Amino acid sequence: MRTQVCIIGGGPSGLLLSQLLHRRGIESVILERQTRDYVLGRIRAGVLEQGLLRLMDEAGVGGRMRREGFEHAGTLIAYGEEMFRIDFVEHTGTPVMVYGQTEVTRDLYEAREAAGGIIEFEVEGVAIHDADRDAPYVTWRQGGAEKRIDCDFVAGCDGFHGVSRRSIPEDARREYEKVYPFGWLGILSETPPVNHELIYANSPRGFALCSMRNENLSRYYVQCSAHDKVENWSDDEFWAELKRRIPGHVAEGLVTGPSIEKSIAPLRSFVTEPMRWGRLFLCGDAAHIVPPTGAKGLNTAASDVHYLFSGLTQFYELNDAEGLDLYSERALARIWKAERFSWWFSQLMHRFEDQTEFDRKMQIAEMELLRSSEAAQKAMAENYVGLPY
Numbered sequence: 001m002r003t004q005v006c007i008i009g010g011g012p013s014g015l016l017l018s019q020l021l022h023r024r025g026i027e028s029v030i031l032e033r034q035t036r037d038y039v040l041g042r043i044r045a046g047v048l049e050q051g052l053l054r055l056m057d058e059a060g061v062g063g064r065m066r067r068e069g070f071e072h073a074g075t076l077i078a079y080g081e082e083m084f085r086i087d088f089v090e091h092t093g094t095p096v097m098v099y100g101q102t103e104v105t106r107d108l109y110e111a112r113e114a115a116g117g118i119i120e121f122e123v124e125g126v127a128i129h130d131a132d133r134d135a136p137y138v139t140w141r142q143g144g145a146e147k148r149i150d151c152d153f154v155a156g157c158d159g160f161h162g163v164s165r166r167s168i169p170e171d172a173r174r175e176y177e178k179v180y181p182f183g184w185l186g187i188l189s190e191t192p193p194v195n196h197e198l199i200y201a202n203s204p205r206g207f208a209l210c211s212m213r214n215e216n217l218s219r220y221y222v223q224c225s226a227h228d229k230v231e232n233w234s235d236d237e238f239w240a241e242l243k244r245r246i247p248g249h250v251a252e253g254l255v256t257g258p259s260i261e262k263s264i265a266p267l268r269s270f271v272t273e274p275m276r277w278g279r280l281f282l283c284g285d286a287a288h289i290v291p292p293t294g295a296k297g298l299n300t301a302a303s304d305v306h307y308l309f310s311g312l313t314q315f316y317e318l319n320d321a322e323g324l325d326l327y328s329e330r331a332l333a334r335i336w337k338a339e340r341f342s343w344w345f346s347q348l349m350h351r352f353e354d355q356t357e358f359d360r361k362m363q364i365a366e367m368e369l370l371r372s373s374e375a376a377q378k379a380m381a382e383n384y385v386g387l388p389y
């Protein structure tokens with residue numbers, strides 16, 4: 001087999017890149033370790049920035065998202081019984097869109113399939129060869145057979161646990177990491193959301209988030225121990241804990257019901273530099289992770305796709321490698337700002353076991369500043385709706 005761009009990973013970054021390239025006449029093949037249903041069963045991000053919406057439109061898959069997604073003009077921040085709102089539209093002129101990653105992925109799979117795009121599922125033992133030479137190739141096993149594809153470029157879109165980042169020799173990359181001493185326990189339930197906008201809550205018992213997918217599908221999270229297990233939490237225990245962490249008048253309106261999904265996500269900040277090695281380009285979670293507090297994971301994957309897509313089109317259409325040469329620098333400049341925002345918002349919203357009295361006073365002062373200062377709210381809004389690209 002031969003293709004122009006071999007994409008490893010059929011998550012949102014790989015699918016979006018493949019679909020965008022297809023629209024410009026550039027061929028790609030996607031190699032995905034799991035089945036399509038498995039990928040679509042993962043409940044992850046829910047808040048999309050304008051940049052991702054534009055890319056979905058450019059990829060020809062924005063229709064359902066524009067019809068069924070929900071524009072959110074602001075968000076609520078609670079601490080104890082206090083609550084205030086940050087108005088994104090007032091401060092930046094821009095709302096965000098609530099539309100699940102599952103739906104983004106589904107729309108992209110359907111578009112790739114309708115266009116006859118090649119996606120190889122259940123691939124095992126993917127290995128990248130000669131990425132530092134002119135003629136890279138990728139090998140894998142599938143249904144007992146050994147397979148190989150030759151290509152011009154490899155896009156490593158295979159997430160944090162993928163093979164792409166690890167294919168770059170250790171002495172050619174540098175990793176930066178911060179692991180948080182807690183996780184988020186999340187549930188999905190077929191109940192109406194407690195509020196029409198998201199509520200991020202810092203309570204004495206820890207962080208909680210009230211989010212949603214649509215009018216009858218809610219997504220809620222509570223901060224839990226990094227060592228906790230989903231089995232330790234019955235639905236009743238989850239709802240009781242959530243109620244204790246949000247203001248009383250909000251808790252009164254909470255509609256509870258059986259969970260249809262329950263999972264724990266660890267919190268981590270991670271960046272690898274550079275995001276390119278020869279003809280291999282890392283994209284999305286393969287290169288960086290943010291704690292979910294700022295809703296930036298999927299959105300930073302999208303900005304990487306944008307820079308890589310523009311570098312590849314410049315290469316194929318204008319025979320100019322400048323965009324590819326600048327890819328890592330351009331992507332990382334934006335990534336580090338999203339890392340900073342996610343880190344800052346995580347520090348502000350969670351309870352830390354080793355927090356001193358002084359640290360707690362700093363958190364309260366920061367919260368008071370955010371509640372009362374137009375400038376602080378504007379900075380938060382600017383980052384939350386997404387820095388430009």
Ligand code: FAD
Nearest residue numbers: 009011012013033044045158159162284285295296297298
């Ligand atoms: P992924 O979605 O991880 O896709 C990578 C794909 O590559 C997967 O389909 C995987 O099966 C495949 N793959 C892996 N290894 C190989 C291999 N060796 N060979 C072939 N294929 C391989 N972000 C938010 O903004 N808000 C959230 O609430 C949120 N919640 C999250 C919860 C969890 C549990 C996790 C893990 C992430 C969450 N994120 C959230 C982050 C967001 O979902 C990711 O940033 C986003 O999925 C990144 O997309 P991606 O395509 O780069 O990577």
Ligand code: PHB
Nearest residue numbers: 046211219292293294295
């Ligand atoms: C979600 O709806 O899953 C969600 C929303 C906002 C976040 C994180 C997760 O910051």
